Amino acid sequence: MTYNLLIRRGRVIDPASGRDEELDLLIQGDKISGMAKSIPEPEGAEIVDAAGKIVLPGLIDMHVHLREPGFGHKEDIDSGTKAAAAGGFTAVACMPNTEPAMDNDSVVYSVLRRASEKGHVRVYPVGAVTKGRAGKELAEMGEMLKAGAVAFSDDGSAVSTSHLMRCALEYLTAFGAPVIEHPEDKSLSEGGQMNLGLNSTIAGFRGIPREAEEIIVARDIALAGLTGGKLHLTHVSTAGSLELVRRAKARGLRVTCDVTPHHLLLTDDMVLESGYDTNTKVNPPLRSKEDVEAMKQGLIDGTIDAIATDHAPHHVDDKWVEYDYAEPGISGLETAVGLILDKLVRPGLISWSRMAEAMSLAPAKILGVPGGVLNEGAVADITIVDPEREFSVNTRDFKSKGKNTPFQGWRLTGMPWMTIVGGKIIMRNGTIVS
Ligand code: DOR
Numbered sequence: 001m002t003y004n005l006l007i008r009r010g011r012v013i014d015p016a017s018g019r020d021e022e023l024d025l026l027i028q029g030d031k032i033s034g035m036a037k038s039i040p041e042p043e044g045a046e047i048v049d050a051a052g053k054i055v056l057p058g059l060i061d062m063h064v065h066l067r068e069p070g071f072g073h074k075e076d077i078d079s080g081t082k083a084a085a086a087g088g089f090t091a092v093a094c095m096p097n098t099e100p101a102m103d104n105d106s107v108v109y110s111v112l113r114r115a116s117e118k119g120h121v122r123v124y125p126v127g128a129v130t131k132g133r134a135g136k137e138l139a140e141m142g143e144m145l146k147a148g149a150v151a152f153s154d155d156g157s158a159v160s161t162s163h164l165m166r167c168a169l170e171y172l173t174a175f176g177a178p179v180i181e182h183p184e185d186k187s188l189s190e191g192g193q194m195n196l197g198l199n200s201t202i203a204g205f206r207g208i209p210r211e212a213e214e215i216i217v218a219r220d221i222a223l224a225g226l227t228g229g230k231l232h233l234t235h236v237s238t239a240g241s242l243e244l245v246r247r248a249k250a251r252g253l254r255v256t257c258d259v260t261p262h263h264l265l266l267t268d269d270m271v272l273e274s275g276y277d278t279n280t281k282v283n284p285p286l287r288s289k290e291d292v293e294a295m296k297q298g299l300i301d302g303t304i305d306a307i308a309t310d311h312a313p314h315h316v317d318d319k320w321v322e323y324d325y326a327e328p329g330i331s332g333l334e335t336a337v338g339l340i341l342d343k344l345v346r347p348g349l350i351s352w353s354r355m356a357e358a359m360s361l362a363p364a365k366i367l368g369v370p371g372g373v374l375n376e377g378a379v380a381d382i383t384i385v386d387p388e389r390e391f392s393v394n395t396r397d398f399k400s401k402g403k404n405t406p407f408q409g410w411r412l413t414g415m416p417w418m419t420i421v422g423g424k425i426i427m428r429n430g431t432i433v434s
Contacts, residue, residue: 004028004042005423010050010384014057014374015357025055027380030422035376048425050384053417056356057374058090058381060363061333062258063155063180063234063308066092066123068114069107070099075313075401077111080333081120083311083400085427085434087333088416090381091122092311093367096133097156103128103139105147112148120426120434121419122381124150124369126180129168135160138167145175150367153180155234158216165220169229178230178256178366183216183241184284193324195268195285203272205323208285210238217241221248224255232366233257235310237284239294246303256366258306261339262286262330262406264295270406278319278326279406282312285328299358300350306362307355309336313402331402335393337385339407341414346387384418391415399432 005027012023012035026034026042041047061084067075075083084092094111096102102111108125115123127144131137133154141152152168158181159165168179189212194200196207217233221244224231236242236257248255268286271277280286298304312329319326340359344350350358360383364372371381393410395403419427426434 004045005048006039006041006045007048007050007055007384010053010055012055012374013352013356015353015361016373017375018353019374020353025374027423030380032374032376032378032380035374048418052388054352054385054387055374056383056385057360058371058421059088059337059359059383060091060369060371061089061309061311061336062093062306062363062367064092064094064311064333065097065313066094067313068098068111074315077114077123078118079399079401080313081115081123082432083333083398085120085419085432086399086416086430088337088383088385088419089121089333090383090419090421091124091369091371093124093126093150095126095153095155096128101128101133103131103133105140105143108144108147108149120432121421124367126151126153126155128152129154129159129179130164133157135164138164138171141168141171145177150369151178151180151232153182155180155182157186158182158184162219162223166223166227169223169227169231173227173229176230176368178232180232180234181216181220183213183220183233183236185212185215188212188215192285193281194271195287197268197288199268199272203276210240210287213238213284214240214244217244221253221255224248224253225251228254230254234308235260235263235284236304237263237287237291239291242294242298242303249303256305258308259295259299259304260308260310261332261336264292264299265339265343266406267292274406276323277406278321278323279330279404281323281326281328282330283328296349305358306366307336307340307358308363309333313400314404316403319404329404330406331398331400331404333400334398335405335407337416338391338393338412338414341385341387342412346413380420380423382420383416385414386417387414389413389415389417
């Protein structure tokens with residue numbers, strides 16, 4: 001099928017080529033077929049007037065919980081991928097802490113089948129490293145790769161032992177797929193409610209030390225060195241973790257990492273200031289000002305490769321409880337772009353190109369999936385942003401079933417305006433049209 005779309009006069013940002021200029025962009029079928037200053041209108045093409053808008057390679061969120069199978073009351077593939085499209089994402093990688101866990105090829109197949117029936121954006125399954133995510137024996141990762149998994153993680157937990165992590169990294173070198181590690185030593189974090197520090201003392205909560213994260217980061221970097229494997233550390237949150245990643249990169253190891261918008265913007269002061277709002281409870285916990293500053297610096301200097309939301313939708317019953325009973329997690333897909341634009345791009349901390357790199361090009365490279373670039377012949381996955389549009393975060397507007405956000409009521413400038421997947425408009429001005 002030929003589907004012609006002509007995107008007119010948008011400011012096109014392509015971090016791979018360094019391109020940043022006003023261009024027309026022609027889409028034919030599911031590919032970009034032309035990019036030039038002025039492209040004549042092809043017959044029958046839909047014209048999108050993108051003057052004043054920013055045209056980016058389709059954003060890819062490499063850490064999302066779609067909760068299917070097993071937790072449809074929190075989210076499912078339909079609602080989660082609608083939230084992704086509304087948030088300007090053309091693709092998501094979905095984590096395996098489902099019920100049953102995504103630890104074998106049949107669950108991967110079923111998620112992909114559901115995504116082809118109900119999904120609104122591309123869905124890339126992340127298989128479990130160990131069977132049942134139980135940390136006892138390796139799952140059949142080769143079979144899952146054949147079924148369509150792109151990476152492996154025991155997310156929610158770290159891979160339980162050094163031995164299993166070594167085996168996983170070694171095994172996956174044959175396929176080039178990464179292990180996405182959730183760095184947390186549970187023997188240090190168990191029972192913790194928030195970052196260990198003055199605030200946890202004031203609150204009277206058990207604190208989670210930074211070392212719970214950094215010990216696993218250090219262990220895994222050592223194992224990446226031993227095996228030559230591809231290690232991706234997800235939701236890093238401490239200055240110490242970044243120092244370890246910085247040194248690993250300097251050694252030439254195949255180590256990458258991502259940060260969430262909330263760890264870039266919020267500190268543990270918010271737990272107290274919000275009156276113990278359970279929407280501030282997240283794993284890893286919100287950290288100190290120094291850590292947040294280090295995250296920003298790491299994003300600016302490239303120590304941090306990607307921004308991922310760790311979209312963790314929860315049911316109201318999981319959050320409307322005392323702080324220590326609340327589930328950790330933030331519903332992040334529909335606030336990420338606004339937050340990054342308003343708090344990092346507009347004030348000039350990072351450029352548009354750096355944003356597109358962290359939210360599109362780097363995730364595509366790390367996962368080994370199409371997208372991340374805007375050039376002739378590339379897949380037509382495109383995010384168009386309105387940089388001047390102001391809005392207030394309002395969970396009533398969320399397509400996600402998860403209304404759990406600490407950003408409710410924040411006024412932000414800059415909003416996803418159009419999401420195009422494989423040449424088809426999926427979201428237009430906040431409305432899902434597919
Ligand atoms: O806050 C979190 N929520 N962190 C995780 O690692 C897991 C996630 C979830 O599944 O709810």
